[in-house]
Amino acid sequence: GVEVLPPAGAPGLVLTDEQGRYSLLIEDTGQAGRRYLHFRHDSYQAIRLLLEDVRFDLAEPLAIDATMSPLGPTLTVSGRISNEHGMAVTDELVQLHSGSQLTTYRAFSGADGEFVMEGVATGEDYRLWVRPKKRYADYERLSMALMHGEPYLDIILTPLATGTVRGRVVDDRRNPVPDFSFWLRSGAAEGRAFPVMTAPDGTFAVHDVPAGRLTLGTRSKPYVRVSDIELSAGAEEYIEVLLEESGSASVER
Secondary structure, eight states: OOEEEOOTTOOOOEEOOTTSOOOOOOOOOOOOSOOEEEEEETTEEEEEEEOOSOOSOOSSOOOOOOOOOBOOOEEEEEEEEEETTSOBOOSOEEEEEETTTTEEEEEEOOTTSEEEEEEEEOEEEEEEEEOOSSSBOOEEEEEEEEOSSOOEEEEEEOBOOEEEEEEEEEETTSOBOTTOEEEEEETTEEEEEEEEEOOTTSEEEEEEEESEEEEEEOSSSSOOEEEEEEEOTTOEEEEEEEEOTTSOEEEEO
16 A cells, blocks of 8 residues: 655545555644645655645545656665774664655664665665764765665764853843753754753753754743854853743843
8 A cells, every 4th residue: 555644744644445545634734834745655756745725624525646656776775884983883873865756764873883775766866864872973965866786885973072061041030940941952963952951040061062053942831942052162151041031032141
C-alpha cells in the first residue's frame, strides 16, 4: 500500500488498498498556509498535492487522485564519520534529504564510524547533515549530486568552541525569579539544547555552551524567545533576563 499522509497538523495516516483506493478524513484545523496531501511508497517517487480551494463543508466525499512514477535507478551510499584526528565518531545520525524526491534517508555510524544507506534514489539536489550529540559542531553539505556508482562520503567533524553563560532572571520590578526553567541553544549545534533552571536567587550558570549566536526560550508559559545573545569561544558571558508583565522578555548585559 501507498502511505497517504494528511496535511501538517492533521492526525492520521492511511494505506491504499490493492486497487490503490484510500479514504482519509481531513478536518478544517483553521491553520493558515498551504495544505498538502503526501503520497509515499518505497518503489515510487513520493509526491505531494496542493489542496487548493478545497471546501470542508461538503456532504459527499471528495475524490483526490494521484499518479505516482516508479523510482529510477537506486544507489548504495556509504561513508565514515571521523574527527579532525581521523578517529571514528560513533553512533551519530546521518541524514540525506532530496526535496525533489520528498525523501529522507537515515543511518547511524557504527563502531568504526562507517554508515551505509541502501536504495537511495538518484538525484541532484541532496542535502546531507549531521547534528552531533556532543563535542562537535553541526555538519552540512548542500546541493549534492548522487547520480551513479557507489558514493562514499567522508564526514569530518570539527570540535566545538565553547564558553560559559551566567546570569540572572528578574521580573519587571527587578525581583529575582526562582525556579524558572528555560533552554539555551547555539546556532553551531542545533541538535543540542541546554536545559537551565534558576536558583532561589534567580541566578544560573551554564558551562560548555557552544560559541556563536545563542537562542534562549521556554516551552511553557510565559513563552519567551530571545535570539540576540552572542558567545565568544572561551568567554564568559553575563546576561540578565527581564521578564515583562506582558509576557515578553528581553536580555540585558
